[in-house]
Amino acid sequence: MRNQSFNFEEALKQLQSGKNLLGTDGILTPLIKQLTEAALQAEIEHYLSTTSIDTRKNGYTRKTVKSTSGQFELKTPRDRSGAFEPQLIKKNQTKLSEDIDNKILSLFALGMSYRDIQKHVAELYGLEISDGAITHITDKLLPELKAWQQRTLEALYPFVWLDAIH
Numbered sequence: 001m002r003n004q005s006f007n008f009e010e011a012l013k014q015l016q017s018g019k020n021l022l023g024t025d026g027i028l029t030p031l032i033k034q035l036t037e038a039a040l041q042a043e044i045e046h047y048l049s050t051t052s053i054d055t056r057k058n059g060y061t062r063k064t065v066k067s068t069s070g071q072f073e074l075k076t077p078r079d080r081s082g083a084f085e086p087q088l089i090k091k092n093q094t095k096l097s098e099d100i101d102n103k104i105l106s107l108f109a110l111g112m113s114y115r116d117i118q119k120h121v122a123e124l125y126g127l128e129i130s131d132g133a134i135t136h137i138t139d140k141l142l143p144e145l146k147a148w149q150q151r152t153l154e155a156l157y158p159f160v161w162l163d164a165i166h
Contacts, residue, residue: 011028032070032072036089040089043084043086044086047079057078057079058078060075063094066095066125070126071126100129104121105141107120114134
């Protein structure tokens with residue numbers, strides 16, 4: 001594995017030239033990728049030193065990860081037995097944080113359509129989110145919505161109606 005370090009001088013030049021910090025091809029995306037891969041490497045080394053299973057490193061798997069700083073390809077280490085489960089980015093996880101999910105949920109709660117949510121997420125993070133992914137995320141709200149709809153109502157709700165011309 002070739003270890004590339006983040007070039008701060010180059011990042012400063014890109015920032016001064018007007019390039020975005022976050023989003024597609026953002027300045028910080030390579031740094032976040034490098035830090036995430038280093039954390040995953042530390043996780044597998046810790047796992048191998050503490051596990052009772054007779055195993056060792058067995059290369060990497062590649063997956064595309066979406067984050068608030070953009071999208072990048074991540075090399076996730078693996079072991080021969082297949083028992084290593086990374087904690088930072090779990091198997092089959094494609095988002096680095098829940099920030100994107102929370103943003104989609106808040107936009108959905110505000111009544112935005114899937115197409116508008118897709119456009120908004122693309123503008124904010126430079127990520128393409130499918131209708132299926134949005135549906136999967138918004139389905140998390142359904143149990144809460146059903147509970148709210150089936151709650152018991154009070155017998156009396158006082159309110160004040162004002163109608164005036166000034």
